[in-house]
Amino acid sequence: MxxxxxxxxxxxxxxxxxxxxxPENEVIPPEAPPDLPFTRKPKDKYSRFHExxxxxxxxxxxxxxxxxxxxxxYSAMSILVCVVIVSLLLxxxxxxxxxxxxxxxxxxxxxxxxxxxGGFETGAQNIVAGLILDYRAFDTFGESAVLFTAAxxxxxxxSASRSKNNLSGGGGKRFHSFSHDDAILRxxxxxxxxxxxxxxxxxxxxxxxxxxxxxxxxxxLSAALILCANAYGFDHVHxxxxxxxxxxxxxxxxxxxxxxxxxxxxxxxxxxxxxIPKGTIGNILSGGLILxxxxxxxxxxxxxxxxxxxxxxxxxI
Amino acid sequence: xxxxxxxxxYEAAAVILSGIGLTNLLLQRxxxxxxxxxxxxxxxxxxxxxxxxxxxxxxxxxxxxxGAGGWLRSSALYVNPVPAGLVLxxxxxxxxxxxxxxxxxxxxxxxxxxxxxxxxxxxxxQEQEEIESEIENAEEKVxx
Amino acid sequence: xxxxxxxxxxxxxxxxxxxSAILTPIxxxxxxxxxxxxxxxxxxVAILSAYLLYSLSNSGQSLSFNFAMGHFPAPxxxxxRAGPLEAVLSLVFCVAMLLSxxxxxxxxxxxxxxxxxxxxxxxxxxxMASLLALTYTNDLFTAYVFIEINxxxxxxxxxxxxxxETARAALRYLIMSLVGSGLVMISICLLYGLxxxxxxxxxxxxxxxxxxxxxxxxxxxxxxxxITVGLAIKSALYPFAFWLPDAHGxxxxxxxxxxxxxxxxxxxxxxxxxxxRVFGLDVIHLLKMDTVIFILGVSAMVMGSVHAMKxxxxxxxxxxxxxxxxxxxxxxxxxxxxxxxxxxxxHIIIHACxxxxxxxxxxxxxxxxxxxxxxxxLMGTFYINRWAGMGLITGACSMxxxxxxxxxxxxxxxxxxxxxxxxMFWALAALATSSVLNALYYVPAVIVVLTHNKKxxxxxxxxxxxxxLYKFSMFVFLILNFYLxxxxxxxxxxxxxxxxxx
Numbered sequence: 001m002x003x004x005x006x007x008x009x010x011x012x013x014x015x016x017x018x019x020x021x022x023p024e025n026e027v028i029p030p031e032a033p034p035d036l037p038f039t040r041k042p043k044d045k046y047s048r049f050h051e052x053x054x055x056x057x058x059x060x061x062x063x064x065x066x067x068x069x070x071x072x073x074y075s076a077m078s079i080l081v082c083v084v085i086v087s088l089l090l091x092x093x094x095x096x097x098x099x100x101x102x103x104x105x106x107x108x109x110x111x112x113x114x115x116x117x118g119g120f121e122t123g124a125q126n127i128v129a130g131l132i133l134d135y136r137a138f139d140t141f142g143e144s145a146v147l148f149t150a151a152x153x154x155x156x157x158x159s160a161s162r163s164k165n166n167l168s169g170g171g172g173k174r175f176h177s178f179s180h181d182d183a184i185l186r187x188x189x190x191x192x193x194x195x196x197x198x199x200x201x202x203x204x205x206x207x208x209x210x211x212x213x214x215x216x217x218x219x220x221l222s223a224a225l226i227l228c229a230n231a232y233g234f235d236h237v238h239x240x241x242x243x244x245x246x247x248x249x250x251x252x253x254x255x256x257x258x259x260x261x262x263x264x265x266x267x268x269x270x271x272x273x274x275x276i277p278k279g280t281i282g283n284i285l286s287g288g289l290i291l292x293x294x295x296x297x298x299x300x301x302x303x304x305x306x307x308x309x310x311x312x313x314x315x316x317i
Numbered sequence: 318x319x320x321x322x323x324x325x326x327y328e329a330a331a332v333i334l335s336g337i338g339l340t341n342l343l344l345q346r347x348x349x350x351x352x353x354x355x356x357x358x359x360x361x362x363x364x365x366x367x368x369x370x371x372x373x374x375x376x377x378x379x380x381x382x383x384g385a386g387g388w389l390r391s392s393a394l395y396v397n398p399v400p401a402g403l404v405l406x407x408x409x410x411x412x413x414x415x416x417x418x419x420x421x422x423x424x425x426x427x428x429x430x431x432x433x434x435x436x437x438x439x440x441x442x443q444e445q446e447e448i449e450s451e452i453e454n455a456e457e458k459v460x461x
Numbered sequence: 462x463x464x465x466x467x468x469x470x471x472x473x474x475x476x477x478x479x480x481s482a483i484l485t486p487i488x489x490x491x492x493x494x495x496x497x498x499x500x501x502x503x504x505x506v507a508i509l510s511a512y513l514l515y516s517l518s519n520s521g522q523s524l525s526f527n528f529a530m531g532h533f534p535a536p537x538x539x540x541x542r543a544g545p546l547e548a549v550l551s552l553v554f555c556v557a558m559l560l561s562x563x564x565x566x567x568x569x570x571x572x573x574x575x576x577x578x579x580x581x582x583x584x585x586x587x588x589m590a591s592l593l594a595l596t597y598t599n600d601l602f603t604a605y606v607f608i609e610i611n612x613x614x615x616x617x618x619x620x621x622x623x624x625x626e627t628a629r630a631a632l633r634y635l636i637m638s639l640v641g642s643g644l645v646m647i648s649i650c651l652l653y654g655l656x657x658x659x660x661x662x663x664x665x666x667x668x669x670x671x672x673x674x675x676x677x678x679x680x681x682x683x684x685x686x687x688i689t690v691g692l693a694i695k696s697a698l699y700p701f702a703f704w705l706p707d708a709h710g711x712x713x714x715x716x717x718x719x720x721x722x723x724x725x726x727x728x729x730x731x732x733x734x735x736x737x738r739v740f741g742l743d744v745i746h747l748l749k750m751d752t753v754i755f756i757l758g759v760s761a762m763v764m765g766s767v768h769a770m771k772x773x774x775x776x777x778x779x780x781x782x783x784x785x786x787x788x789x790x791x792x793x794x795x796x797x798x799x800x801x802x803x804x805x806x807x808h809i810i811i812h813a814c815x816x817x818x819x820x821x822x823x824x825x826x827x828x829x830x831x832x833x834x835x836x837x838x839l840m841g842t843f844y845i846n847r848w849a850g851m852g853l854i855t856g857a858c859s860m861x862x863x864x865x866x867x868x869x870x871x872x873x874x875x876x877x878x879x880x881x882x883x884x885m886f887w888a889l890a891a892l893a894t895s896s897v898l899n900a901l902y903y904v905p906a907v908i909v910v911l912t913h914n915k916k917x918x919x920x921x922x923x924x925x926x927x928x929x930l931y932k933f934s935m936f937v938f939l940i941l942n943f944y945l946x947x948x949x950x951x952x953x954x955x956x957x958x959x960x961x962x963x
Contacts, residue, residue, distance in 0.1 A: 004912050078344035086336035089647075092683045093328045094321040096654055100373040105657040105667065106397055107372060110536050114399070115392040119380050121533070125388075127378035127395065132402040138530040138539035142594070142606035143406045145479065149587050149610055150413030152486065153617035156580040157420040210379065215409060247486045254483050262476050268532035269472065270465065281380070281388065301409075308416045312423070335647060342640055351636060358643045362650060369654045399653075403602060407646065410609045414639060417613055421620060421632040428625030437629055 123278035124208035124287040132213075133290045137261050144300055148254055151304040158311040159243065182231070189231035196224040204298035208287035214294040218301025225306040234314055241306070243317045250303050253296040260289050327368035334361035348422045348432045352415060359411040363404045370400030463526065467516040471528055471543045471597045474506040474551065475590055482586035490575055495582040500562055503589060507555035514548035518955060525962045527599065535599075536663050542599040546806060546959025549952070550730060551596050554723055556941075557813045558589055561718035564821040564934035568828060572622045572713040581621045588614040588719065595727045601649055601739065602659045604731055608645065608695070612638045615724045618716040619708045630707035637694055637704040644691030651684040652739075661738040672744055682748045688735055689750060696728040698791055699761030702784045706772075709780035714824030717776060718817035721783045726809045729790055733802060736794065737963045746797055755795025755884055759891040761788025766898035774834045775823045778902060779816070782860060785895060786812045792888060793875050800878035803957040808871035810952070811859075811945050815867055818938040819856035821931075825849025826910065829925055836906060841914030848927050848935045850910055855942055857903035862896050867942045870949035872896070 052060070097104040114131055122130035132140045204217030229237045267274040279286030310317045322329050338361055341354025378398040380388045422432065429437040481502035485495050517524060525544030529535060562569075562585065573581055591610040598604050616638065620631035653659060655677050656667035671677050694701040709717045736745050745751050765785030772778040786808070793805025826842045826849045827834045843850030859868035872892060879888035927935075945952070 004914070005908075008908070008912065074344060074346075078340050081344065082336050082340035085339055086333050088683065089332040089336060090322065090329060091318075092651070092680045093325050093332050094318045095677060095679050096325055096328060096651075097677075098321075099325045099327055099368060100371050102372050102375075102393075104369075104372075104654075106369060106399070106654060108657040110657065111397050111399065112392045113537055115378065115395050116390050118398075119388055119390055125380045127380065127398045128401045128405075131398050132405060134531065135533050135538050136402060136602075139402075139406055139600075139603050139606050141479075142603065142610065143409045145482075145587065145590075146410050146413045146606065146609050146613065148483070149584070149613045149617070150417045152580050152583050153417050153613060153620075154420045156577055156617065157417075157424055157620060211377070215405060251483050251487050255480070258476065258480055258483060264532070265472060265530045266469070268538075269469070269529050274532065282382075305412075312419065335643075339640065339643060342636065342643070348632065355636075355639055355643070359646075362643070362646050365647070365650050366653075369650065399659075403650075403653075406602070406606060410606070413613065414609065414635075417616070418632070418635055418639070421616070421628055421635060424620070424628035425625070425632055428628055434629070434633070441626065441629065 119281050120278075122287060122290065123281055124290050125282050126208050126210060126213075128211075129208045129213050129290055129294070130287070133208075133293050134288065137293075138265070140297075141257065141261055144254060144257060144297060147300060147304050148250060151250060151307055154308060154311055155243075155247075155317070159316055186231045189227050193224050193228055193231075196220060196227070200224060200298070200302070204294055205284070205291070207294040208290040209282065209284070214297025215301055217294070218298040219305060221298060221302035222305035222309075225302065226309050229306075229310065234310060237306075237310075238317075241303070241317065246303055246307055246317050250300050253299040253303075257293060257296045257300075260292065264289060325368075327371075328365055331361045331365035331368065334358075334364065337361075346433050346435055348425065348434060352418050352422070355418070356411065356415060359407060363407055366400040366404050366407070370397040372396045463516045463520045467513050468526065468528065470509045470513040471541045471547070471593075472530070474509050475541075475593045475597065477502055477506055477509075478586050478590035478593060482583050482590060485583045485586060486579065488579070490579055493570070493578070495579045496562070496566070496569075499582045499586050500559060502586065503555050503559045503562070506589070506593070507552060507559060510548055510552040510555055513543065514545065514552055517543070517545050517548050524958060528597075536658060536660055539603055540599040540660060541597045542661075543597055544959050544962050545955050546963060547596050549810065549955060549959065550726075550806070551593055553810045553813050554592050554596070554726070555589070557722045557817050558585070558592075558719060560934045560937055561715050561722060561817040561821065563930050564817070564938070565713070565715035565718065565824055566930050567928055568714045568824050571828075574623075577621055577623070581618060584614045584617050584621070585719065588618070588724065592723055592727045595731050599661050599738075600659055601652070601661060601664065601735075604734075605642070605645060605649055608642055608728070608731070611724060611727060612642060612695070615720060616708075618719065619712040621716065622711075622713040624711070626707075626711045630704075630711045634704045634708040637701070641691040641694035641701075644687045644694070648684040648687035648691065651680055651687070655680055655684070661734065664739050665741060668740060668744060672747065678748075681744075685740060685745075685748055685750055689732065689754070692728050692732040692735070693757065693791075696725045696732065697784055697787055698757050699764050699784060699788060700757070702761070702765070702787075705784060706768075706777045706780040709783065710774060710777035714820055717780070717824075718820040721780065721820060722813045722817040725783065725787060726813055729787070729794075729805075729809060733794060733805070734963070737802070737960070742797060751795050751797035753795075754791050755887075758788045758791030758793075758795050759887060761785060761791065762891050762895040763788075763898065766895055766902065770898070770902045772902075773836050775827065775836055775839060775906065776820070776834055778836070778906065779819050779823060782819075782899070782902070783812075783816060785899065786816070786860070788895070789871070789875060789892075792891065793878065796878055796882045796884065796888065798878060798881055799957065799960050801875075801882065803953060803960045804871060804874040804878045806956045806960065807874055807949065807953055810956075811867045811871045811949075814938070814941045814945060815856050815859045818852050818935070818942065819860075821934065821938070822849045822852030822856060825927060825931065825935075826853060836909055840909050840912050843910045844913065845925050846927055848932050852935050852938060853910055854907050855939055857907050859942055859946070861900045861903055865943065865946050867945035867949075870946055870953075874949075874953055 114127060114135065118127045118130045119125060122134040124130035200217050200220035203212035203220055204214055207213030207217065225237060264274060264276070276288045278288050285291070307317050335358050338354045338358030342351055342358060345351045345354060375396045376394055378395040378401070380390060383389045425437055426432055429440045431437055431440070481499060485498065488495050488498060525542060527535065528541040528543065530539040530541060569578065587610055591607040591614065594607040595604060595611065598607065612635070616631045616635040619634060620627050652664060655671065656664045658664045658667060668681065671681060697705040709721050712720070762785050765781055765788055769778050769781035769785065772781060790805045790808050793801045793808060825846050826839050829842045829845045830838050855866065859866035862868045862872040876889065876892055879885050882888065
């Protein structure tokens with residue numbers, strides 16, 4: 001340490017031992033350098049008569065084989081851990097209620113109400129859509145928020161690297177190996193993109209009537225965007241989807257979602273009559289809030305998934 | 318016990334997969350392989366949930382018409398819809414988490430030039446030692 | 462009964478934070494507007510929580526209420542639940558979050574460029590929303606979804622400061638967290654298969670039936686073990702805590718304060734809810750999980766301090782001290798009595814107020830010493846930034862458990878609650894050992910900071926003046942510290958009432 005600390009320590013020592021105050025300007029005798037083991041003169045390792053000690057031999061052996069042994073130990077441990085976890089869980093599974101049996105604990109009164117009254121309480125023909133966007137809408141709101149969180153975090157991590165010249169040297173674009181003049185790709189894309197877009201929209205809009213919904217439809221829409229970017233180049237997509245529109249559209253869609261669900265939560269908990277009509281089950285305009293919510297979710301998912309692709313391949317949206 | 322395991326063979330497969338995924342996530346040294354392990358584990362959980370929701374001989378939970386303008390809504394006709402909703406949430410969570418983990422991996426790769434976390438740690442400690450020795454050298458120069 | 466306004470507060474506070482998170486990316490970046498906006502939003506939620514606490518403590522009989530999210534009653538729809546404990550925790554979380562943001566307002570600006578700062582605000586808002594949702598939720602699957610938001614946002618606020626080390630630390634944190642959430646997810650699936658419910662009190666009923674009929678005891682034990690381990694990884698219980706010092710020590714000061722003070726606590730509170738609302742005290746005791754938690758808690762108390770002693774970096778030292786403090790909380794939970802859990806909740810609150818103060822103080826001291834974090838480089842910094850020095854000394858005294866400081870109150874209540882437990886001897890021995898160990902690393906730090914160093918002091922004396930916001934936040938931290946240390950009895954009584962209705 002240094003002098004001040006030493007002085008403090010001496011004072012503390014004197015106080016503990018009950019010594020009187022020391023005279024001022026007392027000369028502190030310099031301490032003799034301790035005879036530490038590593039200050040001794042090392043033996044001549046390389047002399048012909050030097051016999052390696054056990055420790056040196058162990059160190060040499062470790063240097064030669066250490067990594068190898070470590071790798072073997074690691075794989076042995078992974079197998080062990082895997083076997084222990086799997087066997088524990090297998091014993092558990094053997095005790096679980098039998099597969100596909102209709103008297104299982106999961107098939108209880110909760111499910112009965114979802115199936116028997118779900119259609120009329122939510123207005124949706126697809127019971128799963130009614131479940132996730134009406135009965136348990138708070139979970140699904142959280143789920144969209146997870147996607148939003150991830151989109152924002154990835155945007156922060158990857159797009160900031162563009163402004164600084166980081167270690168990869170290129171600064172911005174990570175790879176652009178494909179050529180923009182691929183005639184086959186472009187022709188196929190021009191044929192298939194409208195079909196994919198149409199399919200995506202159908203899946204989103206029919207979410208309350210048939211399998212699908214915002215998440216799966218949004219994924220299909222983002223596939224069309226990614227194909228477009230690959231066939232015509234990212235600049236083509238930039239003309240209608242850049243970083244500002246990306247953030248703006250995701251935020252707006254999530255905001256509409258939050259506001260409409262907030263209204264329905266508020267009215268539900270305070271037992272106020274909600275003004276949202278349920279519609280006739282089976283029609284396209286039915287299911288109350290489910291259709292607009294599906295569209296919002298589809299927009300968020302399409303933007304986010306395309307955003308992930310663009311950020312990973314280009315470093316910008 | 319084996320008999321019961323055979324009865325629950327979907328769950329058993331899911332559990333084996335999730336064990337494999339968890340082990341990969343814990344013990345692989347390569348970051349990309351770790352993330353693949355995570356995805357295996359998530360997929361296993363979806364399989365498990367889907368198996369939990371299945372009831373023998375019942376249809377998917379989308380209301381069927383009864384032919385007279387009404388809807389068949391007996392609960393003996395459809396499988397459990399809750400696991401489907403949970404799986405959907407799980408998929409979205411897993412997509413988000415995977416994207417974020419890959420972005421961080423890219424950052425680590427840019428910084429250290431390796432995907433192995435041990436090597437990254439080694440490089441970091443070496444860099445720190447270099448910095449410290451540089452500082453010491455500078456201090457010595459000042460003293461001289 | 463409570464009035465309609467207070468009834469809507471749990472829902473309103475989650476939604477205010479969510480909406481502020483969604484709005485923040487489209488706000489103008491100038492003049493640090495996004496950060497101010499987030500601070501105002503968090504402040505609003507703090508005031509709302511205080512009102513909720515006030516009306517709950519004056520409500521007489523019905524101490525807790527349920528809030529249906531939507532038009533469908535509980536087993537079908539989602540549900541929130543609020544009682545005195547939830548109200549206290551959300552108030553403390555808001556206050557601690559607000560103070561960690563305002564206290565480190567300047568160091569955030571130094572560490573993070575403008576573009577990233579806006580996203581940092583989004584992430585902080587999302588983190589706050591998820592913490593509130595974790596506090597209020599009554600549904601295990603909702604808890605899982607918000608745990609995931611919490612995980613991503615927490616890792617992202619580690620990585621928000623751009624350096625290779627933070628990226629590595631964040632990735633390590635993320636991987637450990639994902640192992641944890643994977644285990645939680647598997648456990649929730651198992652529990653759903655066994656009980657057919659996701660709502661906490663219905664699960665509790667079904668589990669009670671299963672236990673009395675002795676059905677499915679092994680799957681219950683396994684799922685309890687999985688969810689405990691999963692949440693223990695996320696809340697940095699000792700053998701699973703090796704990710705924590707890197708993540709908390711390398712990030713920017715406000716992130717460290719938020720992560721240590723709040724994020725760990727959210728997961729611990731969910732674990733307490735799982736123990737008390739889903740399984741119940743008797744089932745936990747029957748399945749022997751209390752003993753496991755107790756042993757892990759004791760080992761964390763000792764080993765966290767041992768690791769902290771080896772550190773030279775002050776932030777890493779404080780981070781390892783968090784591991785020891787999490788051990789105290791788990792010790793209280795492992796006692797498996799109402800008094801033990803109340804003491805654990807008191808320690809959650811006290812640690813949530815003290816740890817951000819320590820990180821803020823350490824940040825203030827190291828910024829005076831030219832952003833160096835080695836202990837020997839901080840010599841004499843007390844005389845340059847006295848506010849930060851006061852914070853460090855008060856926080857250290859509090860962590861050591863000196864009377865009149867906040868940490869003493871929770872240690873006292875942990876000690877008192879351990880008298881009725883069968884682990885009394887071990888609990889007392891662990892508390893004594895850990896207090897001594899705490900002193901062994903906090904006292905040297907305090908001595909170093911207080912030692913006069915002519916070189917540092919003469920070179921920058923008079924030049925440095927902490928900003929008004931820093932002084933204000935530190936002042937509030939100090940007041941909170943002494944308030945909690947001297948007047949914690951009414952708070953403890955309120956928490957005990959809250960635990961009783963949990």
